[in-house]
Amino acid sequence: xxxxxxxxxxxxxxxxxxxxxxxxxxxxxxxxxxxxxxxxxxxxxxxxxxxxxxxxxxxxxxxxxxxxxxxxxxxxxxxxxxxxxxxxxxxxxxxxxxxxxxxxxxxxxxxxxxxxxxxxxxxxxxxxxxxxxxxxxxxxxxxxxxxxxxxxxxxxxxxxxxxxxxxxxxxxxxxxxxxxxxxxxxxxxxxxxxxxxxxxxxxxxxxxxxxxxxxxxxxxxxxxxxxxxxxxxxxxxxxxxxxxxxxxxxxxxxxxxxxxxxxx
Amino acid sequence: xxxxxxxxxxxxxxxxxxxxxxxxxxxxxxxxxxxxxxxxxxxxxxxxxxxxxxxxxxxxxxxxxxxxxxxxxxxxxxxxxxxxxxxxxxxxxxxxxxxxxxxxxxxxxxxxxxxxxxxxxxxxxxxxxxxxxxxxxxxxxxxxxxxxxxxxxxxxxxxxxxxxxxxxxxxxxxxxxxxxxxxxxxxxxxxxxxxxxxxxxxxxxxxxxxxxxxxxxxxxxxxxxxxxxxxxxxxxxxxxxxxxxxxxxxx
Numbered sequence: 001x002x003x004x005x006x007x008x009x010x011x012x013x014x015x016x017x018x019x020x021x022x023x024x025x026x027x028x029x030x031x032x033x034x035x036x037x038x039x040x041x042x043x044x045x046x047x048x049x050x051x052x053x054x055x056x057x058x059x060x061x062x063x064x065x066x067x068x069x070x071x072x073x074x075x076x077x078x079x080x081x082x083x084x085x086x087x088x089x090x091x092x093x094x095x096x097x098x099x100x101x102x103x104x105x106x107x108x109x110x111x112x113x114x115x116x117x118x119x120x121x122x123x124x125x126x127x128x129x130x131x132x133x134x135x136x137x138x139x140x141x142x143x144x145x146x147x148x149x150x151x152x153x154x155x156x157x158x159x160x161x162x163x164x165x166x167x168x169x170x171x172x173x174x175x176x177x178x179x180x181x182x183x184x185x186x187x188x189x190x191x192x193x194x195x196x197x198x199x200x201x202x203x204x205x206x207x208x209x210x211x212x213x214x215x216x217x218x219x220x221x222x223x224x225x226x227x228x229x230x231x232x233x234x235x236x237x238x239x240x241x242x243x244x245x246x247x248x249x250x251x252x253x254x255x256x257x258x259x260x261x262x263x264x
Numbered sequence: 265x266x267x268x269x270x271x272x273x274x275x276x277x278x279x280x281x282x283x284x285x286x287x288x289x290x291x292x293x294x295x296x297x298x299x300x301x302x303x304x305x306x307x308x309x310x311x312x313x314x315x316x317x318x319x320x321x322x323x324x325x326x327x328x329x330x331x332x333x334x335x336x337x338x339x340x341x342x343x344x345x346x347x348x349x350x351x352x353x354x355x356x357x358x359x360x361x362x363x364x365x366x367x368x369x370x371x372x373x374x375x376x377x378x379x380x381x382x383x384x385x386x387x388x389x390x391x392x393x394x395x396x397x398x399x400x401x402x403x404x405x406x407x408x409x410x411x412x413x414x415x416x417x418x419x420x421x422x423x424x425x426x427x428x429x430x431x432x433x434x435x436x437x438x439x440x441x442x443x444x445x446x447x448x449x450x451x452x453x454x455x456x457x458x459x460x461x462x463x464x465x466x467x468x469x470x471x472x473x474x475x476x477x478x479x480x481x482x483x484x485x486x487x488x489x490x491x492x493x494x495x496x497x498x499x500x501x502x503x504x505x506x507x508x509x510x511x512x513x514x515x
Contacts, residue, residue, distance in 0.1 A: 198394075202397035203399070203411070203448075
């Protein structure tokens with residue numbers, strides 16, 4: 001090491017440093033250009049998570065290559081570095097098992113594609129829009145505008161519900177009607193409201209299912225299909241229209257009074 | 265049928281109103297802007313036709329949705345156009361078509377009204393918004409369409425002429441070796457332009473659906489005669505020739 005230092009002179013050192021600087025600069029610019037090109041090529045089919053990952057790999061790879069080349073230019077013996085890196089990597093490997101697991105899970109997620117950037121998913125009770133699918137984690141924006149980071153390992157181990165995978169969704173409206181109610185009339189009202197709602201799909205046809213008898217009455221389930229982009233608006237509209245029609249028909253769904261007798 | 269389409273003369277500072285079936289329109293030029301008000305009624309078969317006339321309403325009439333176009337110059341035109349999605353027509357009573365048999369049915373479907381300014385379309389409104397429906401083998405695969413609530417007439421003279429609807433003749437040819445249960449028909453609306461027929465109102469080109477096998481069907485369009493005038497070209501140039509135009513969902 002000392003022999004190395006004593007054999008150089010300032011002029012040579014200056015030229016060497018300049019060359020190293022140029023290599024690093026070219027490497028930096030090259031990494032930006034290469035990663036940008038890779039991103040543009042891979043994002044054409046809309047698979048943004050794959051394009052983002054590839055951009056980062058290319059960028060990091062080119063920068064590492066440029067860095068190693070610059071270090072080689074400066075006279076560092078890379079074999080020593082690689083040897084040290086081997087030892088360090090073993091130590092890091094033990095310490096970063098979770099990160100490695102997240103990276104591998106991330107690769108599986110990108111290959112399997114249970115969801116994409118822009119989809120709305122529900123995971124562990126959190127629902128939100130997928131912002132990014134990275135090597136280590138996915139990022140969501142919740143509907144109340146919170147940022148949620150979920151490690152990929154968690155995503156792989158947990159049930160994920162993709163609310164926007166298919167073009168249509170079913171609205172389920174549960175209600176319990178008193179036993180004494182005129183059931184055919186209630187069903188007729190529900191069918192009429194569904195039929196009158198333009199955004200409710202004609203097919204699959206709306207249905208009114210009778211769930212069974214409970215202590216409070218008879219359980220009904222109105223199911224109606226909609227374009228998934230109209231899900232919330234139509235669900236709200238159906239509830240309002242049903243409420244209005246039941247009022248017009250003077251159908252009272254409030255639970256009947258119960259008399260409880262106790263003996264002292 | 266009186267022509268509700270064409271160039272609308274709206275002097276600056278004045279308004280006109282017109283009603284085409286269930287759709288009421290109000291247009292006004294004000295301070296160089298074009299204001300368009302629209303309100304759709306609930307009767308899909310409304311036969312009202314009130315041509316453009318001066319309106320005393322200086323402000324947007326109650327119940328209308330307003331569309332405002334700033335810096336509006338150029339002529340205002342109103343044009344009918346066919347639906348922006350495929351249309352699914354269901355016969356009141358499904359019927360069977362034996363092998364080798366042909367049948368022609370007529371359907372009337374609502375039109376869209378397109379307001380253009382200086383040759384550029386600025387707003388497009390359904391004269392009656394049909395109900396949404398899904399057409400496909402499952403809830404995963406398929407497409408969103410419009411459902412047309414209309415009887416499939418077997419005779420053209422049984423279909424009432426309505427200003428806000430166009431009539432399409434659909435000829436179904438069953439060239440397969442088994443009978444075809446006709447439960448619903450998918451009309452490729454994007455391929456159909458709108459024509460004015462002096463005798464028969466607004467029409468689209470006829471459609472020929474030819475079934476050649478259990479799951480094989482071809483759609484062709486009839487060419488138009490010289491006595492009809494093209495009002496609006498089709499929205500699309502072409503669709504794949506093998507279409508799921510006829511679907512028989514057997515239990």
